[in-house]
């Protein structure tokens with residue numbers, strides 16, 4: 001007998017999630033380019049809806065999120081009964097692991113995958129299986145080769161975080177076609193709205209038609225509502241029904257839901273965010289390419305951030321500290337196997353240009 005409660009051994013294997021920082025070690029507030037938030041802020045319509053919904057604070061929210069589901073269904077041409085929602089798409093990912101994996105089961109994700117997948121996997125006592133990447137991108141053949149009789153879930157983010165890489169529709173369909181139908185394929189579309197040419201890359205079509213595909217989406221990125229924690233998922237009825245069994249009854253708030261519904265209607269805000277991101281993402285990648293002689297390399301991104309590798313004299317760690325001194329916090333990811341990389345969110349025009357100017361200085365260009 002021990003003299004204190006003993007955490008489950010698989011919980012102790014979890015490396016806790018490290019959120020993006022917004023201040024320096026000495027407490028200075030700097031431009032935050034570490035969490036892939038929307039540099040243009042939030043839709044004014046969403047702000048208004050949020051303010052006017054924050055009234056009856058003593059009331060519980062609508063536990064079935066009917067208005068949110070109906071609005072999403074109308075916008076995307078979906079069945080509202082097949083939509084699940086959660087406290088950010090993080091919660092939806094946890095629900096998937098909780099409902100479909102447990103001790104003795106395996107869950108596959110790619111090397112340099114999103115850091116919540118190992119947490120969600122280990123939390124339920126399942127075993128993580130990491131499929132090798134192909135030059136930082138998702139390798140469908142490697143995922144398929146990692147499947148065993150024990151595989152229960154495959155998580156992929158498309159575009160992926162922290163690499164920003166994107167697997168085209170055909171690859172996702174090939175992955176799905178190669179999986180047994182009892183394996184749940186979770187397609188995490190947190191950054192779907194940033195894909196060149198729009199977000200219809202076939203994930204939703206698979207979720208509409210296949211019994212084993214869950215697509216997850218979020219209001220935290222393009223819709224500028226990270227503070228309100230609203231995410232959602234779409235899958236076959238049996239998948240959704242199982243996830244509902246373990247959902248917290250009231251994990252999304254009244255005001256946050258009202259903001260999300262209004263944000264869906266503000267197509268101007270979404271279009272300007274998309275245009276801004278496409279313009280500055282391309283500019284940023286071009287500028288990094290010009291620093292190729294100093295060993296800097298941008299991994300091609302379809303998201304609202306770019307992974308920059310430092311393969312020359314200037315190291316990612318030095319650049320991370322230098323950027324912090326210059327007033328920009330970005331994400332250095334040694335804990336995710338990327339001690340040589342910085343993930344940098346596309347910020348405002350001024351911030352993006354400022355980051356490049358600082359990197360140029362440090363690279364001696």
Ligand code: PMP
Pocket residue numbers: 087088089090091114157160161188190217218219220226229230231
């Ligand atoms: N998936 C991916 C790939 C992400 O990068 C993020 C945000 N860090 C999420 C899911 C979760 O976002 P949220 O919980 O804010 O919806």
